[in-house]
Amino acid sequence: MKFLHIADLHLDRAFEGITADNLPERTIIWHDIVASAIQNQVDLVILAGDNFHQSRPSFMIQKLFFDxxxxxxxxxxxVFLIFGNHDYIRDNQLIETFPSNVYAVMGNAVETTTLKLNSGESVAISGFSYHQPWISESRVSEFPARSTTDFHIGVYHGELGSSNYAPFTLTELNDKNYDYWALGHIHVPTRLANNIYYSGTPLGHNRKETSSGVNLVTLTKTGLSVEAIDLAKVIWRDVVVNLHAESLEGVISEINQAILALAESSDQTIFFSILLEHVGDYADELIVRIQSGELQELLSAYTKQRVIKIKILSFKLDQFRTELPLSLTELNNLITQLDLEKVLLPLSNNRIVQDKHLIDDTVMTEIKQAIEQQIQLDFDFKEANQ
Ligand SMILES: [Mn+2]
Structure with a gap:
């Protein structure tokens, strides 16, 4: 049998830092996944949770999804689908009923469905959905013993080790003797074992998500093959431009060439984040033009002439980079220990914030990640062993 393993689609998630209207660029991925499933003549599509970025997905996004x-x-x-920590099941959440081909896990418990395929083979698929944004215990023990069907697939949205997202161990998963575990939650495509995979997000939504994919899995009586396919038409790249020119004119040309060199080798839309190194005497002038947005505008215009769509996110000038007297590990520890609940206390006392549950563990984690990301952008760090 053949199936597509997809996870962390986050279909309604905005591209971080991109303000222009980009709904078509963000949602084409789902269209392409469906096309790929049809083209590859798969028996089954598995959606391993966080299909939406939020538990209140917009009506328009839902329509696209149901289409x-x-x-x-x-x-x-x-289709077998579960809901994850982002799109956890709520009352009055969905605007349509799932079509007849879809088995959506809607209850609190682990559910199993059995399919009879055109080939005559049979497959059991088991999974659970989130009904709140976190699950602190492993759910693996609730999964049934391997079925007597030809194949048994486990679908699990969670995190290896300890966390608030249905933490599990590899031993637990292996002990079930399933043919494949379709995992969701970690956005980087990751192989945990021969038959245990995070397919990763099919489309990156921020600078850190530079890899993307879906898994095309073929199961036979004798084994399995897993092919990672990248369907993303939008990618994120950090570019370091090591400047040599002595004048503003030369510098603009160097930056432009660095971008075009990458853009021309790709038919994807690239969201560039540019780090300029060795900025010279023209720095003051350059900074003014960067702060006003003029340089970004100019570079985008150059590339548009070549019909390559590019957006520039930010510039950082390395001459202003300072080394912090910390290693990256020490920074991580500091941020982990940060008592955000205390910091956010005045905000969390606000009734709107409380009513709408705007501050939960997911938000806390995202804030910590954002802080860490920004500090890493702005500073250099000591080597860990110094
Ligand atoms: Mn998740």
């Missing part, structure tokens, strides 16, 4: 599911229904491709 894709219906296309799969027309081709008799089955």
């Amino acid at each position: 894709g599911l219906k296309k799969l229904e027309e081709k008799s491709i089955a």
